[in-house]
Amino acid sequence: MRKMVKASVKVDVEKVEIREFERPSIPSAAALLRVESAGVGGSDPELYRKPNHAPIIMGHENVGTIDEIGAEAQARWKVKVGDRVALHEYLPCWNCEWCLKGDFRLCMEVDFFNVKDRLNTLRFGMSSCNIAPHLWGGYAEYMYMPINTVMHKIPADMPASHATLAVPFGNGVQWAVRDGGAGPGKTVLVFGPGQQGLGCVLAAKEAGSKTVILAGLTRDRSRLDLALRLGADFAINVEEDDLKKRVMEITLGRGVDVVVDTTSDPSGEIAQSSIAMSAKGATLSLNGLGQSVSIGEIKRRYLTIRAPRGRSYQAAETALGYIGSGKYPIDEVCSHNYGLHQVDTAIKASAGKLIADAVHVTVDPWLQE
Template sequence: MKSPVRASVKTDIETCEIREFERPEIPPGAGLLKVECAGVGGSDPEMYRKPNTAPCIMGHENVGAVEELGEIAAKRWGLKKGDRIALHEYLPCWRCEWCLQGDFRLCMEADFFNVKDRFNTVRYGTCNADIAPHLWGGFAEYMYLAPNAVIHRVPDGMNARVATLAIPLGNGVQWAVLDGGAKFGSHVLVFGPGQQGLGCALAAKAAGAQTVIIAGLTRDRARLDVSLKLGADIAVNTEEEDLSKAVMKATGGRGVDVVVDTTGDPSGEIAEQAIALSAKGAWLSLNGLGQSAPIGEIKKRYLTVKAPRGHSYRAVESALKLAASGRWPVELLCSHDYGLEDVHKAVLATAGRHVDNAIHVTVSPWKKA
C-alpha cells in the first residue's frame, strides 16, 4: 500500500494541524506533484483568519516534481515523471470565451470575484479539503495535478524557493508592465514594498524604466533596503519623508507615468496620492476594494485607471525567466523557510507577526523539524 500523504490543514481561524490523506489514484488525464516548496502568498494571512474556510490545505505558490502522470496528461502537457513545474492557483474551464482568448484569470470558474461559493470552488490553496481527491494546496507532501491545471516548466537548476516567486513576480510583471505599461524611460511609483510591490519594482526596471520609486512605512525598513537591490532607484519611508517632494524631485516636477498600489489600502488616501503624483497620460493600477477616485481629476490628467487582477500565463513565464537570468539577486526575497509542522508560524511571519524582516516566506513539506 502507498504511504498516506501528510498535509497541514487549516481547521479553524488561525489554527492548523497535520492530517493524513489517502494518496489518490491518478486517472489518465491528471497527475500527482511531489511538492518541493510552496510560497506563502500575500493573501494567505487574510485567508488564514477568515471564518468558515476550514478544512483547507492552503498554499497557492507551488513548485515541485511530477511524481505520477496519466497517459493523456503526459501528452497534453508534454511532461514526464521527474519534470519540475510551477503552478498557477487558477483551475479554469478552458472552454469559455475568456479561456479561449488566453485570459483564464477572468474565467467564471476561476475568477475569485465572480464565483458564488469561493470555498467550495476548486482552486489551489483556498478550497475545501473535503472535496476529493483533497490535495488542493501546497502545504502538503503531494498535490493533485488536475486536468485543467495551468503549468509552467521550472528552468533547469533553479532553486525551488526562488521558483516559488513565479506568482508574486508574475504579479509584478502583470501589474507594472503588461497592464501598467512601464517601459524604457518611464517613471514608476510603487506603493508597498511587500513581495508584490518588490515584484513590480523589479519588473519595471527590467522593462527599462528610468526611475522606480517605492514607498513604504517604518516597519518596512528591511524591505525598502532590499528594494534598492531589486530595481528601485529611490525608497521612501512615508512616515519620515515627504513622498510628493521625493517624486517631484526625481521627475523634475513632471510626475510619474505608472503607479501601482499593492497595499489594498481601503481609506482612499493612496488613490488620491496616486492621482496627484501622476503625469498627464499616466497609467494607474489601484488595488483597494474600498477606494474611490475623483473622475474629474482623472479626466483633467487624461489618466487610465485599472485594477490589478492576478496574473496571465505570459506574466508568470516572464517572471520565471527574469528570476533565472541571474541579473537580479531575487534570492534576497526568500527570507524564511519552514517545515510542514510550522505552517502556522510561516503564515503569521508573512503577516509581520512574531518574525522580523519577513519578505517571501516558504514552506518546504519535506524539511525535517
C-alpha cells in the same frame, strides 16, 4: 495498505493541524506533484484569518516534481515523471471567451469576484480538502493536478523557493508592465515593498523604465533596502519623508507615468495621492476595494485607471526568466523557510508578525524539524 500523505490543514481561524490523506489513484487526465516548496502568498494571511473557510490545505505558490502522471495529461502538458514545474493557482475551464483569449485569470470558473461558494470551488490553496481527492494546496507533501492545471516547466537547477516567486513576481510583470505600461523613459511609483511590490520594481526596471520609486513604512526598512538591489532608484519611507514632495522633486514637478498599489489600502488615501502625483496620461493600477476617486480629476489629467487582477501565463513565464537570470539577489528575497509543522509561523511571519524582516516565506513539506 495505501500510502498516506501529510498536509497542514487550516481547521479554523488562524489554526492549523497536521492531517493525513490517502495518496490518490491517478487517472489518465491527472497527475500527482511531489511538492518541493510552497510560497506564502500576499493574500494568505487574510485567508488564514477568514472565518467559515475551512478545512483547507492552503498554499497557492507551488513548485514541485511530477511524481505520477496519466497518459492523457502527459500528452497534453508535454511533461513526464521527474520534470519540475511551477503552478498557477487557477483551474480554468479552457472553453470560455476569456480562456480562449488566453486570459484564464478572468475565467468565470476561477474569478472569485463572481463565485458565490469559494470554499467548494476548485482553486489551489483555497478549496475545501473535503473535496476528493483532497490534496488541493501546497502545504502538503503531494498535490493532485487535474487536467485543467496551468503550469510552467522549470530548469532542473532552479532552487524551488526561487521558483515559487513565479506567482508574485508574475503579478509584478502583469501589473507594472503588461497592464501599467512601464517601459523605456517611464517613471514608475510602486506602493508596498512586499513580494508583489518587489516584483513590480524588478519588472519595471527590466522593461527599461527610467526611474522606479518604491514607497513603504518604517517597518519595511529591510525590504526598502532590498528593493534598491532589485532595481529601484529610490526607496522612500513615507513615515519619514513627504512622499509627494519627494516624487515631485525626483520628477522635476512632472509627476509619474505609472502607479501600482500593491497594498490593498482600504482608506482611499493611496488612490487620492496617486492621482495627485500623476503626470498627464498616466496609468494607475489601484488595488484597494472600497476606494473612490474623482472622475473630474481623472478627466483633467487624462488618466487610465484599472485594478490588478492576477497574472497571465506570459507574465509568469517572463518572471521566471528574471528569477533564473542570476542578475538579482533572489536568496535575499526568499528570506525564511519552514516545515509543515510551522505553517502557522510561516503565514504570520509573512504578515509581519513573530519574525522580523521576513520578505518571501516558503514552506518545505519535507523539511525535518
